[in-house]
Amino acid sequence: MDDVTDIYREYGDARLPPGQRETDDVPVLSKSGTPSWTPETWSFDVWGAVDDECTFDIDEFRALPSTTQRQDFHCVTGWSTFDCEFTGVSFPTIAARAGLSDDAVHVMFHALDGYTTDLPLSECLRDEVLFAYELDGEPLPEPHGGPLRVVTPHKYAYKGAKWVDGVEFLTETERGYWERRGYSASANPWEEERYG
Numbered sequence: 001m002d003d004v005t006d007i008y009r010e011y012g013d014a015r016l017p018p019g020q021r022e023t024d025d026v027p028v029l030s031k032s033g034t035p036s037w038t039p040e041t042w043s044f045d046v047w048g049a050v051d052d053e054c055t056f057d058i059d060e061f062r063a064l065p066s067t068t069q070r071q072d073f074h075c076v077t078g079w080s081t082f083d084c085e086f087t088g089v090s091f092p093t094i095a096a097r098a099g100l101s102d103d104a105v106h107v108m109f110h111a112l113d114g115y116t117t118d119l120p121l122s123e124c125l126r127d128e129v130l131f132a133y134e135l136d137g138e139p140l141p142e143p144h145g146g147p148l149r150v151v152t153p154h155k156y157a158y159k160g161a162k163w164v165d166g167v168e169f170l171t172e173t174e175r176g177y178w179e180r181r182g183y184s185a186s187a188n189p190w191e192e193e194r195y196g
């Protein structure tokens with residue numbers, strides 16, 4: 001297992017970002033409850049500024065090269081959970097499958113509950129940004145985003161879309177659900193970038 005919990009060393013050497021409190025559990029936080037889905041109809045789509053738009057069903061997605069990492073999780077409302085073990089497919093793996101256009105600069109994640117969140121492409125092309133389908137060796141529980149969610153240990157957790165079913169590559173900046181509602185677009189926990 002790769003251990004990347006030291007991502008905080010990039011940002012000032014404090015594992016617990018300023019203004020955060022460590023919790024033992026992983027609370028559930030969703031804008032509107034857990035959406036339903038079925039394995040038969042679920043698909044993950046990659047589109048926009050790419051060479052090859054692609055679609056994966058659930059078995060195809062789980063057959064992609066995967067990684068398991070121990071990560072910390074920081075919610076903008078003030079709690080952090082340490083040492084979550086996520087298994088999934090890295091963002092760079094998906095980007096390489098699709099092939100990025102030269103003018104791709106930004107990314108929008110789309111989810112089954114209508115949630116969206118955005119990041120600059122450069123902030124996504126890191127091995128720690130995972131499309132995760134297991135938590136602590138078990139299938140990712142649905143309240144936490146199963147069958148598939150994004151995790152972004154270098155950002156507040158609203159950058160990690162639960163129930164993710166699509167990633168869109170953009171040639172211009174656009175804003176996601178919370179980013180349009182006053183939360184920070186950059187969301188660096190060590191700089192306390194909570195509000196935009």
Ligand SMILES: Nc1nc2c(c(=O)[nH]1)N[C@H]1C(S)=C(S)[C@@H](COP(=O)(O)O)O[C@H]1N2
Pocket residue numbers: 026027028029030031032074075076111112113115143144145157158159160161162163164
């Ligand atoms: N699709 C979707 N993803 C989402 C959210 C949401 O409402 N819908 N909430 C975000 C927020 S604000 C946080 S803190 C984390 C919470 O993840 P958890 O419920 O697994 O703790 O999911 C993020 N991803």
Ligand SMILES: [Mo]
Pocket residue numbers: 029075076077157158
């Ligand atoms: Mo959050």
